[in-house]
Amino acid sequence: MKPIQVGLLGIGTVGSGVFNVLQRNQTEITRRAGRGIEIAMVADLDTERARTVVGEGVRVVADARAVIANPDIDIVIELIGGYGIARQLVMEAIEAGKHVVTANKALLAVHGTEIFAAAHRRGVMVAFEAAVAGGIPIIKALREGLTANRIEWIAGIINGTTNFILSEMRDKGLDFEAVLKEAQRLGYAEADPTFDIEGVDAAHKATIMSAIAFGIPVQFDKAHVEGITKLGAQDIRYAEQLGYRIKLLGIAKRRDSGVELRVHPCLVPARRLIANVEGAMNAVMVQGDAVGTTLYYGKGAGSEPTASAVIADLVDVTRLHTADAAHRVPHLAFQPDSLSDQPVLSMSEVVTSYYLRLRVADQAGVLAQVTGLLAGAGISIDAILQREAGEGENQTDLIILTHDVREGTMDEVLAQVQALPTVVAPIVRIRKEELA
Ligand SMILES: NC(=O)C1=CN([C@@H]2O[C@H](COP(=O)(O)OP(=O)(O)OC[C@H]3O[C@@H](n4cnc5c(N)ncnc54)[C@H](O)[C@@H]3O)[C@@H](O)[C@H]2O)C=CC1
Numbered sequence: 001m002k003p004i005q006v007g008l009l010g011i012g013t014v015g016s017g018v019f020n021v022l023q024r025n026q027t028e029i030t031r032r033a034g035r036g037i038e039i040a041m042v043a044d045l046d047t048e049r050a051r052t053v054v055g056e057g058v059r060v061v062a063d064a065r066a067v068i069a070n071p072d073i074d075i076v077i078e079l080i081g082g083y084g085i086a087r088q089l090v091m092e093a094i095e096a097g098k099h100v101v102t103a104n105k106a107l108l109a110v111h112g113t114e115i116f117a118a119a120h121r122r123g124v125m126v127a128f129e130a131a132v133a134g135g136i137p138i139i140k141a142l143r144e145g146l147t148a149n150r151i152e153w154i155a156g157i158i159n160g161t162t163n164f165i166l167s168e169m170r171d172k173g174l175d176f177e178a179v180l181k182e183a184q185r186l187g188y189a190e191a192d193p194t195f196d197i198e199g200v201d202a203a204h205k206a207t208i209m210s211a212i213a214f215g216i217p218v219q220f221d222k223a224h225v226e227g228i229t230k231l232g233a234q235d236i237r238y239a240e241q242l243g244y245r246i247k248l249l250g251i252a253k254r255r256d257s258g259v260e261l262r263v264h265p266c267l268v269p270a271r272r273l274i275a276n277v278e279g280a281m282n283a284v285m286v287q288g289d290a291v292g293t294t295l296y297y298g299k300g301a302g303s304e305p306t307a308s309a310v311i312a313d314l315v316d317v318t319r320l321h322t323a324d325a326a327h328r329v330p331h332l333a334f335q336p337d338s339l340s341d342q343p344v345l346s347m348s349e350v351v352t353s354y355y356l357r358l359r360v361a362d363q364a365g366v367l368a369q370v371t372g373l374l375a376g377a378g379i380s381i382d383a384i385l386q387r388e389a390g391e392g393e394n395q396t397d398l399i400i401l402t403h404d405v406r407e408g409t410m411d412e413v414l415a416q417v418q419a420l421p422t423v424v425a426p427i428v429r430i431r432k433e434e435l436a
């Protein structure tokens with residue numbers, strides 16, 4: 001049988017990985033797919049660089065629309081990124097009856113509903129394993145492997161750049177900017193690295209996982225997004241002294257009243273496997289009612305690890321190309337006419353425990369004032385640590401770990417605590433997840 005014909009849009013970090021791995025493992029991949037997979041055409045604005053990757057045997061063009069217009073192309077791989085031109089090209093490819101494989105989480109988290117509906121109408125597939133946790137087959141696990149389960153929660157380290165930054169800062173004492181530059185050099189960071197460090201990239205991925213886990217539409221606009229730029233080095237130290245590590249987590253949790261969808265730095269007990277995921281590695285914990293806790297670990301970024309997921313999708317699409325559309329795995333795991341209207345909860349409804357750091361005047365009675373306000377709101381305390389502030393006289397750091405509390409309640413109490421004249425600096429608060 002003639003190899004399935006693939007057009008590749010964008011041959012940068014991931015695109016070149018796809019091309020190289022497909023070449024290297026061609027025989028094995030063909031045996032698995034039951035048919036050859038051939039990249040017949042490549043579009044990239046930088047045609048000269050593209051040519052150096054693919055050599056002479058492949059047609060290289062600057063105009064991505066020439067690929068979509070080619071009637072011989074069965075599958076279009078979109079590896080340009082972003083919500084702009086990539087969105088138009090993906091929609092045009094679908095309308096032209098092409099299957100699409102993409103690593104573009106930003107696009108799917110924001111415009112997924114429109115894209116999946118168009119694909120469903122046109123009877124084509126949109127495959128996106130590389131969009132969440134790169135090479136880790138987490139989409140496959142959630143959509144197929146865990147399909148018997150009622151998923152209770154997902155918590156993941158799903159941004160390699162920020163995990164790399166946090167690890168290097170903690171272990172080597174390197175500064176933020178230097179580590180970020182290194183992550184960019186290694187090809188982990190997004191084209192706009194603020195997406196990484198401000199938690200946006202992780203929120204894109206958490207949004208996609210929440211839809212697959214709970215059968216709700218993708219709703220990136222409802223996600224709570226916080227990055228690592230405001231984390232203090234002393235908080236990382238204090239957390240360690242209390243038996244915790246700070247990780248940027250993407251969390252999607254089922255509650256009776258709706259779904260929590262949030263990305264923020266989080267204290268995680270140091271004894272949990274996920275707390276020990278270092279460098280650019282990713283890990284996703286999934287709690288299902290039947291299976292219990294499962295953990296998926298691996299490279300979430302980089303050229304060939306991400307290519308591994310793109311090619312897995314190519315093989316899936318090749319196998320299913322001839323199958324009846326009704327028998328395909330639904331894009332978001334649930335049938336499109338069976339999506340749930342469970343709301344994504346506002347952050348004030350989220351329930352977590354907390355790490356609080358207060359810079360206070362070193363006077364008798366301050367601790368009692370603070371704990372009195374917390375107790376008055378029904379917030380119970382798990383641990384307290386007092387440390388010399390190390391700067392200025394007569395000041396000390398109070399570090400308090402709390403038990404679970406509604407975020408709205410914590411907001412109100414912290415406003416009262418902050419107003420105490422003995423609390424001399426903005427209070428630092430980091431949410432804490434036991435992940436048990
Ligand atoms: N780099 C990584 O580790 C990972 C990246 N991704 C996603 O994969 C996608 C691609 O990322 P990278 O390969 O890192 O980006 P990149 O910036 O290295 O590559 C993008 C390529 O697209 C080309 N391009 C830009 N506009 C174009 C246009 N209008 N027509 C044709 N070509 C165009 C650029 O010249 C470049 O070669 C993004 O959606 C990204 O979020 C997903 C997982 C991991």
Ligand SMILES: N[C@@H](CC=O)C(=O)O
Pocket residue numbers: 131133134158159160161162188189190196201300301302
């Ligand atoms: N910028 C992302 C790349 C993978 O999705 C990351 O750092 O994880």
Ligand code: NA
Pocket residue numbers: 129130131132133134135136137138139309
């Ligand atoms: Na993946």
